[in-house]
Amino acid sequence: MRYWLMKSEPSDVSIDDLASFPDQTVAWYGVRNYQARNFMRDQMSVGDGVLFYHSNCKEPGIAGIAEVCSPAYPDATQFDKNSKYFDAKATQEQPRWMNVDVKLVKKISLIALDELKRHPELEHMRTLQRGNRLSITPLDPAEWKFITTQLVNT
DNA sequence: GCCAACGTTGGC
DNA sequence: GCCAACGTTGGC
DSSP states (O other), rough: OOEEEEEETTTTOOOHHHSSGGEEEEEEEEOHHHHHHHIIIIIIOOOOOOEEEESSSSSOOEEEEEOOOOOOEEEGGGGOSSTTTTTTTOSSOOOOOEEEEEEEEEEEEEEEHHHHHGGGGGGGGGGTTTTTSSSSSOHEEEEEHHHIIIIIHH
16 A cells, blocks of 8 residues: 655645545546656555645645545546647557546645644655646655644544 | 746757 | 757756
8 A cells, every 4th residue: 555645736726625526536637757657557556545635826725635446547638639638649558647546535724835844754755845847746745644634633 | 028947859 | 969048947
């Protein structure tokens, strides 16, 4: 079992959007970075823990706990000419982009980026490193444990 | 809206 | 296969 931090722009899909979806589940579409794709394709398993992170917004931070609930499969938006994620180089036979489905476990009161930065236990977290832009990053089990047991207030 | 950091593209 | 130019990310 692995642990992940996954960024979503709340103007696109917020934690409340996720809560309102059927089965409180969303396809993690739109990832167009090979490293992030490879995490989903090669390393994620059903049941992995996910921190749902709000990025590029007024209050960046961890907004909820979720879990991986499907294996990776081709991202439908790469084939959709009307989508901003359309990729002309992708074919049904040879898709370029994959995604998993992610299911809400619980919404939490936001753990702000500022607060994450305050804890020495989290100083090595990938997302907090200078210049990091990856939208999906692995978490150490210790980081997951610290956040979910010490920082979460539901 | 700015801009630093980083990934991708494409000419050579 | 190098690397300059360009595009994107995401905090501020």
